[in-house]
Amino acid sequence: MKEISPDQLYQLFNRSKRNTENVIKAAPIGICITTPSGHFEMVNPAYCEFYGYQQEELLGQHFTQVVPEENRAVLAALHEEFMQGNENQELRQEWDVVIKNGERRTVIAEAARIEADDGEPRKVTFIIDITQRKQLEERLKQANERLDHLAHHDELTELLNRRAGLQRLDEEIKRFKRYGTPLSIAMYDLDDFKAFNDTYGHSAGDSVLQQITTLVSERLRDTDLHIRLGGEEFLIIMPGVNAEEAYQGMERVRKSVAQQSFTEHQLTVTLSSGIVSYAEGSGSRLLDHADKAMYQAKQAGRNRVVIASSSP
Numbered sequence: 001m002k003e004i005s006p007d008q009l010y011q012l013f014n015r016s017k018r019n020t021e022n023v024i025k026a027a028p029i030g031i032c033i034t035t036p037s038g039h040f041e042m043v044n045p046a047y048c049e050f051y052g053y054q055q056e057e058l059l060g061q062h063f064t065q066v067v068p069e070e071n072r073a074v075l076a077a078l079h080e081e082f083m084q085g086n087e088n089q090e091l092r093q094e095w096d097v098v099i100k101n102g103e104r105r106t107v108i109a110e111a112a113r114i115e116a117d118d119g120e121p122r123k124v125t126f127i128i129d130i131t132q133r134k135q136l137e138e139r140l141k142q143a144n145e146r147l148d149h150l151a152h153h154d155e156l157t158e159l160l161n162r163r164a165g166l167q168r169l170d171e172e173i174k175r176f177k178r179y180g181t182p183l184s185i186a187m188y189d190l191d192d193f194k195a196f197n198d199t200y201g202h203s204a205g206d207s208v209l210q211q212i213t214t215l216v217s218e219r220l221r222d223t224d225l226h227i228r229l230g231g232e233e234f235l236i237i238m239p240g241v242n243a244e245e246a247y248q249g250m251e252r253v254r255k256s257v258a259q260q261s262f263t264e265h266q267l268t269v270t271l272s273s274g275i276v277s278y279a280e281g282s283g284s285r286l287l288d289h290a291d292k293a294m295y296q297a298k299q300a301g302r303n304r305v306v307i308a309s310s311s312p
């Protein structure tokens, strides 16, 4: 082994120290060292650049200067706990931070406890800016929620669409079979809506469809499900409701719609509805029965509610 003189060793030690300092200066990630009381003792250029501060604006300041006000107490307490922890304890967490101009950013901060030359512990923290990644994740999440909403809802009325509605009907039938609580459905369809469209135009028709469905939803119970089956035909699933109660509920809905006036021409629009209570069979059989009852309501002169003569 090569003999190294104390003088050479001293020079090597000094060079190693300078190299370490240069590595910290050149590091592309933010690094800071904080005292046991939480004050900045060292901040590297990448740290200063990320937060938008000069080195002298941070040194000696409490680290919570770069933390949103609402998180300051929690982070100060965490820092204290960390400082008292065991030697190898490391902390890796995602945090919201605030840069000098007040903007919020998100970082991953990884901290390690070291012992300084005064024998006291220090916390060295490495930060990685993940703001862009977080923003992308948030946008992706919102886009997925929107897609999910579009897959289950009708765009014009915001009601559940046919596919989602029929799925809910099957679920309610399963619940009926399990618990035996009553279940009724009401189908309704606007009266002479073709004539309305032909006279006042399709976009006036669209707006009336939106207003009527909003009005109907307001008249329903919170537990009822309101579905657009297609065109101007709708379904209401009423869990826990027998045919008589469903009839009374739909009569209230029918009257509310008939009393309301729509568009600048103050027009009235009516609806016809068929009601059926579940006894047995499939969802589509139940719908057939409600459809037949609705047809009877149309045949009997429209603007009325009919209970299906026999349950499926």
Ligand SMILES: Nc1nc2c(ncn2[C@@H]2O[C@H](COP(=O)(O)OP(=O)(O)OP(=O)(O)O)[C@@H](O)[C@H]2O)c(=O)[nH]1
Binding pocket: 156, 189, 190, 191, 192, 193, 194, 195, 197, 201, 202, 203, 204, 205, 206, 209, 230, 231, 232, 298, 302
């Ligand atoms: N504006 C608008 N009209 C629609 C929409 N969906 C269906 N319609 C119209 O609703 C009308 C339904 O006509 P029909 O099925 O003949 O029924 P109706 O004229 O309401 O007559 P009855 O149901 O027998 O009282 C058609 O003119 C469709 O174009 C929609 O999303 N917007």
